Amino acid sequence: MKSLFRRGASFLNPRTPQAAAEGTLFTKVDPAIDGEDCDHDCASCTIQYPSKFDIDTKDKLYGNVKGWATHVLIATGKTDWVRDVADEEGSVMEAIEKNGLKPSNGPLKLSASNMPVPDEYHHHDIGKRPTTALILPAFTFVDHVTPALASDLITYFVNTSLTTSSPLNNSRLDKILATTTLEPEPEAEAGPESESDNSTPAAPSLSQTTATSSSMDYTALTTLHSRPCRHSAVILLCSQRTRDIRCGQSAPLLRREFERHLRPLGLYRDLNDERPGGVGIYFISHVGGHKYSANVIVYRRRNLNPEGAATEAGNVALEEGAVQGIWLARVKPEDCEGIVKFTVLQGKVVKPESQLRGGFDREKGLVSW
Incomplete structure (x- = not known):
């Protein structure tokens, strides 16, 4: 057993991540770089939450999540x-x-x-x-x-x-x-x-x-x-109605809207689709902070062409895992376009002041906790 851990130790050098101050963990979209409409809500979104879908919009979000390895x-x-x-x-x-x-x-x-x-x-x-x-x-x-x-x-x-x-x-x-x-x-x-x-x-x-x-x-x-999960990213949506009815309401609506924006890009993957690249969308149980529904966690690999998953670069990237984990809250259907375009594909955050709860960036060596 000890020899196995020694073999594992040769893969990575130890490093203690730094707790990132708000605004330094992930890059915020910039109209000068990402386009004038980069921080706008989706204009074509027709999906809406129920009229009584009330959430907290006043609490400070960033940094109030427990760290995880x-x-x-x-x-x-x-x-x-x-x-x-x-x-x-x-x-x-x-x-x-x-x-x-x-x-x-x-x-x-x-x-x-x-x-x-x-x-x-x-x-x-x-x-x-x-x-x-x-x-x-x-x-x-x-x-x-x-x-x-x-x-x-x-x-x-x-x-x-x-x-x-x-x-x-x-x-x-x-x-x-x-x-x-x-x-x-x-x-x-x-x-x-x-x-x-x-x-x-x-x-x-x-x-x-x-x-x-x-x-x-x-x-x-x-x-x-074990075997590698070959997705370029996964989007996790809390759907646990037994903890909070808002999660049971929001998850299927957000999935539909994420799918609508991923499908034209050739990036949507359903639950049984394990082709290399693309984005999987999974419902998960309680993650905390239901009063900030909807909670969305994005795990993404580095910027790599999905078609490269069968190439040398793709094989090396499979070993690398997710470079970023980005935890958002207060997500609405009209936010999905920006999350796909900037968060999933580029690792940026559209509304960090009101939606970013925390996460990690292994390339920068930073975490929110």
Whole structure:
């Protein structure tokens, strides 16, 4: 086991991220650079929230989120859950929380999600159903995770995963990216306040360095297997109606509007579309701050042409994971166009003063906490 961690340590040098002051973590759009209408609401948006969709618009948002090192999404095939997802009977979330499984590389944010479950999920009894986990910012899928294997998920994949503070250290990709940009790809047919936010405290670290789980060979130690998530970005929308009805109302409306702006760019990916590049949209459970609905978290890779995912640059970038995690709140349907155009594609924020809650930038070595 120690040799495996030593192998992982060679991937990345330790670095303590700096807490960024408001206005320095992410770049705000600039009309002089991004166009005069860069900070305007979408004029063609016809979707609106219900008339009684009231939220807090006065509180200061930035910096009031708990820090996290890794974010794990557990596939459930559902868009709503019991109030505390750790109480979902027979679930991986229950196994992680009730057994006190805490990663060694920092706080874990654990979310149930509407990612589709594998076919065999329905062929097993509750408590034995295998499902899929997505580890962020590593962009790594782990397949066939059962409650009994939750410990393996944490030990062999989350503990060794990239974190929100992992430095890039990727001069090889820097050289390749010097001449590439993230551009839309042709449309193709889909292939086969500090509230509780489901973050768990970090256990004492076994190592101050981390590595991608794909760099390790655990086949002799666990039956679980990982594979890269090849999306260029994912958009996470809180949809948990049992925690706040506004989340159940806003998530499907925002998904429709995000899809409307992603599809013409060839970037929309539905739940079963794992083609390289593009943007996945997932519903997740409570993340905190429902009075600031809608909460939207964007994990994005560096500016890389999605078609390059099968090239040398793409293969190197897969190991790099998400460079930024941008947590927005008070998002309305008319904000979706700007979020796609500037946040998802460029890593910029349109309305940081009123919408930015926090996040991380691994390229700058900055976090909001």
